[in-house]
Amino acid sequence: MNRVYNFSAGPSMLPIEVLEKASKEMTNYNNTGMSVMEMSHRSAAYQDIIDTAEKTLREIMNIPDNYKVLFLQGGASTQFAMIPLNLLTGSKKADYVNTGAWSKKAIAEAKKYGEVNVVASSEDKTFTYIPELDKETFTKDADYFHITSNNTIYGTKFNELPDVGDVPIVADMSSNILSEEVDVNKYGVIYAGAQKNMGPAGVTVVIIREDLIGDPQDITPTMLKYKTHSDKGSMFNTPPTYSIYVAGMVFEWIKELGGIGAIQKRNEEKAKLIYDYLDSSKLFKGTVAQKDRSLMNIPFVLPTDELNAEFIKEAADRGMVNLKGHRTVGGMRASIYNAMPLEGVKKLVDFMKEFEENNK
Numbered sequence: 001m002n003r004v005y006n007f008s009a010g011p012s013m014l015p016i017e018v019l020e021k022a023s024k025e026m027t028n029y030n031n032t033g034m035s036v037m038e039m040s041h042r043s044a045a046y047q048d049i050i051d052t053a054e055k056t057l058r059e060i061m062n063i064p065d066n067y068k069v070l071f072l073q074g075g076a077s078t079q080f081a082m083i084p085l086n087l088l089t090g091s092k093k094a095d096y097v098n099t100g101a102w103s104k105k106a107i108a109e110a111k112k113y114g115e116v117n118v119v120a121s122s123e124d125k126t127f128t129y130i131p132e133l134d135k136e137t138f139t140k141d142a143d144y145f146h147i148t149s150n151n152t153i154y155g156t157k158f159n160e161l162p163d164v165g166d167v168p169i170v171a172d173m174s175s176n177i178l179s180e181e182v183d184v185n186k187y188g189v190i191y192a193g194a195q196k197n198m199g200p201a202g203v204t205v206v207i208i209r210e211d212l213i214g215d216p217q218d219i220t221p222t223m224l225k226y227k228t229h230s231d232k233g234s235m236f237n238t239p240p241t242y243s244i245y246v247a248g249m250v251f252e253w254i255k256e257l258g259g260i261g262a263i264q265k266r267n268e269e270k271a272k273l274i275y276d277y278l279d280s281s282k283l284f285k286g287t288v289a290q291k292d293r294s295l296m297n298i299p300f301v302l303p304t305d306e307l308n309a310e311f312i313k314e315a316a317d318r319g320m321v322n323l324k325g326h327r328t329v330g331g332m333r334a335s336i337y338n339a340m341p342l343e344g345v346k347k348l349v350d351f352m353k354e355f356e357e358n359n360k
Contacts, residue, residue, distance in 0.1 A: 005344035008322035009152050009297060010175070011195040013339040018249045036245045041238050049241075050234065053248030060254050063184050063207060070206040070226065071234040071244050076102070076174045076193040078224075079204065080109035083146065083170055083189065085220040087212060088114035091141040095119045095167070100127045100151035101328070102172060110146070113217060117142070126328065127154040129289035133162045144168045144188060150176035152196070153326040155299040155333065156292040161186055168212060176296050177205070178254060179338060180264040188212050196296070197337050199247030202240035254338070263338055264295075270336050270345045271295045277349050283356040287329060301331030308332065311355055320348055 006013045029036050032045050039046050054069045063069060072078070083106075088094060092114035096107045098121035110116045117139050120131035138145070145164045150157040152175040161169060168188025177192040184190065189208045195201035206226070213226045222228050228236050254263055275293060278286040278300055287299045302308050308331050312324050325333040336345055 002319065004319045004321045005340070005347060006322055007320060007334045007336070007340070007344075007348070009196070009326075009333060009335045010193070011201050012197075012335060012337045014199070014246070015250060015253045015339045018246060018253055021249060022246055037242050039241065041235060041241050046241060049245050049248060050239070053244055053251060056248060056251040056255060057205070060178070060251060060259055061182070061184060061207075066210050067184060068206075068208050068210055068213065068226075068230045070208065070229045071239055071247075072204045072206055072229060073202070073240055075201075075204055076172055076191060077105065079172070079191045079206065080106040081113075082206075082224050082226065083144070083191075084110040084113040085224055086216040086226050087144050087168070087170070087189070089215045089217060090143045091115075091139075093117065093139050093142050095139050095142045095145045095164075097121070097131065097133065097147050097162075098123060099130060099148050099156060100154050102152070102174075103146075103148040106146060106148070106172065114143070119145075122156075127151060127156065128287055130156050130158055130292040135163060138162075138164060138167075142167050144170045146170045146172075148172045150174075150179075150294050150296055152297050152335070153333075154329060155288045155294045155297045157294040157296075159292070168209065175335075175337075176294070178260060178263065179267050179296055181260050194243060194247050196335075197250075197339075199250050200243050202243035203247055205247075266342065267295045267336070267338065270340065270342055271298065273342075273345050273349050274298050274300075274334060274336070277352060281352070281356060283359060284352060287331070296337055297333060297335050299325050299329050299331060299333045301325070301329075305330070307359065314355065315348070315351060318347075318351060320344070320351065323348075 026035055057069060094110055095117045098104060098118050107116055119137045120133050122129050122131045145167050147158055149171045170189040171187055173190050174193040175196045178197045191206045194203045208226055213230050216225045278284055284300050302311060315323050323332045325331040334348060
């Protein structure tokens with residue numbers, strides 16, 4: 001069977017070049033006589049893998065020296081607890097913007113460990129926009145200000161950061177990290193599950209400013225302290241070794257393509273193809289406010305559930321899979337992460353045009 005174009009929101013497509021390299025090294029990595037899956041994380045060979053992965057990520061994201069890069073487990077969902085446990089240590093107050101399902105989960109978790117101020121929400125319109133932020137509603141002495149920079153389910157993203165003064169901005173970038181250039185200096189913490197733009201499920205990357213690491217709440221379990229992992233170079237216990245190995249190859253793939261700036265241009269071209277068609281179509285309709293549209297996750301709908309189901313079925317028959325939208329939005333969602341080639345997006349848009357012509 002030929003490979004399909006996988007529009008899944010995650011786990012998502014990986015670059016074919018990375019998959020092929022991993023395949024060649026599956027049973028014998030770099031003449032060690034073993035797979036990375038079998039390798040001791042204490043070995044020199046594996047230390048080189050994780051060190052190189054961190055070095056390449058630092059290079060392509062231009063991560064300053066006063067930030068630590070941690071390779072952790074538990075997904076972004078574990079970060080919903082780690083963030084407040086480690087950072088709610090001053091005023092024990094934090095500001096959150098509610099822009100979707102994942103920010104709601106993060107808010108609920110943070111409320112267990114301190115006072116949470118939801119400064120704005122777009123829930124009134126099913127999270128189809130990024131709410132305007134009023135600085136007067138911000139907590140002046142907040143320990144941090146949390147955003148979900150890209151909303152996987154609803155297809156919205158922050159295009160500018162709020163002015164929060166000296167309060168550290170914490171961003172869940174699970175579905176848009178590495179997709180466009182960001183200034184890491186503007187954030188206190190960036191965290192992201194790998195399974196969308198970085199690699200296979202199993203590893204979560206945390207980029208954290210060093211001054212935010214060392215003073216967790218007393219109740220914080222050892223494994224949920226950033227200091228535990230920072231002090232040991234992400235090797236306090238056995239890390240997700242194979243996921244880090246593949247992520248390292250993805251970082252190298254981005255570097256070889258010209259870096260994140262080049263990736264961003266490619267992503268903008270892909271997204272524009274779909275959005276331009278949605279804006280001109282009489283049958284298909286995008287669900288997101290134009291100014292807040294994501295580059296990574298594009299939801300759209302047809303006039304009836306029957307047409308939605310038919311479109312998804314016919315697309316799958318043509319090798320375009322996982323286009324079904326989230327149940328809270330309905331319709332379709334095309335997730336076009338870094339590894340989705342331009343050809344896959346062109347094929348989708350061509351099919352949308354044909355489907356519209358056949359269903360006038």
